[in-house]
Amino acid sequence: MKVNLIATSLLTVGLTLSGALALADKPVGITSKMMEVEVVHNGKKVKITRNQNTKNLVNPSFSKTSRPCPPFCIQPASVAPGVETIGELEMIEYLQKIAAGDDSILVIDSRTPDWVKKGTIPGSVNIPWTTLSPARGADPISIGDILQEQFNVKESEGLWNFEDAKTLVMFCNGMWCGQSPQNIKTLLKFGYPTHKLKWYRGGMQDWEILGLSVIAGN
Numbered sequence: 001m002k003v004n005l006i007a008t009s010l011l012t013v014g015l016t017l018s019g020a021l022a023l024a025d026k027p028v029g030i031t032s033k034m035m036e037v038e039v040v041h042n043g044k045k046v047k048i049t050r051n052q053n054t055k056n057l058v059n060p061s062f063s064k065t066s067r068p069c070p071p072f073c074i075q076p077a078s079v080a081p082g083v084e085t086i087g088e089l090e091m092i093e094y095l096q097k098i099a100a101g102d103d104s105i106l107v108i109d110s111r112t113p114d115w116v117k118k119g120t121i122p123g124s125v126n127i128p129w130t131t132l133s134p135a136r137g138a139d140p141i142s143i144g145d146i147l148q149e150q151f152n153v154k155e156s157e158g159l160w161n162f163e164d165a166k167t168l169v170m171f172c173n174g175m176w177c178g179q180s181p182q183n184i185k186t187l188l189k190f191g192y193p194t195h196k197l198k199w200y201r202g203g204m205q206d207w208e209i210l211g212l213s214v215i216a217g218n
Helices: 002-024 088-099 140-149 179-189 203-209
Strands: 037-041 044-048 084-086 105-109 154-156 159-161 167-171 197-200
Touching: 037 088, 044 088, 084 088, 088 105, 088 167, 088 197, 140 154, 167 179, 179 197
Parallel strands: 084 197, 105 167, 167 197
Antiparallel strands: 037 044, 154 159
C-alpha cells in the first residue's frame, strides 16, 4: 500500500513538473490571439508586448500594498456618471487607433514628470495633473489653453464648444491614485462631455503587474 502511495506521489510530482516546464516554454501573449501590438510614441513605432520571462517580478516602484490614505485612497470603480472605466485591452485598442492615424484620441499620463521618466505606457503623452488642477495653482486661462491647444476644444462667444474635442483616455499610478480622477472631475466642470472621457483605473501599477511594455518618458 505504501509503495503504491509513493509511486502515485512521484507520478503526480512528475506530471506537475513536466506541466510547469511545458508552460515555461510557451510564449506570454497579451491575449490568446495577440502577441504584440505596434503603437506610436513621440513619432516612433514601438511594440507593446508582455514580459516573456515567466519568473519576472513586478517593478519595485509598484510593489507597495499600503500607502497613507489620505491622500492615497482606493478609488471607486466609476469616477463619475457617464465616464467609462476601461481595462488594459481597451487601452491597447485606443493606442492602436492612434497609431493607425486617428487623431481624435489622446492617451494622457497624468503623473508628474519624475514618475513618467521611470516608465510610461507607449503611445501616451504626459500632461501633469497639476496643470489641470486649480487646487495646485492651475488658473482657468492656462487650463483653457490646454483645452484649445491639446484637446481641440473651440471657443465661441465666450463658450466652450466640445463638438470636435478629442476623446481623452487618462491614467496615473493605479487604483490608489487620485490624480487622473481629479483631472477628469475638473474637465467635467468645464463642460467636457462624459462620453469623451475614459479612465484607466488600473494605471501603471496594473500595467506593470501584467508585464506590459513601458517606455521612458521625456
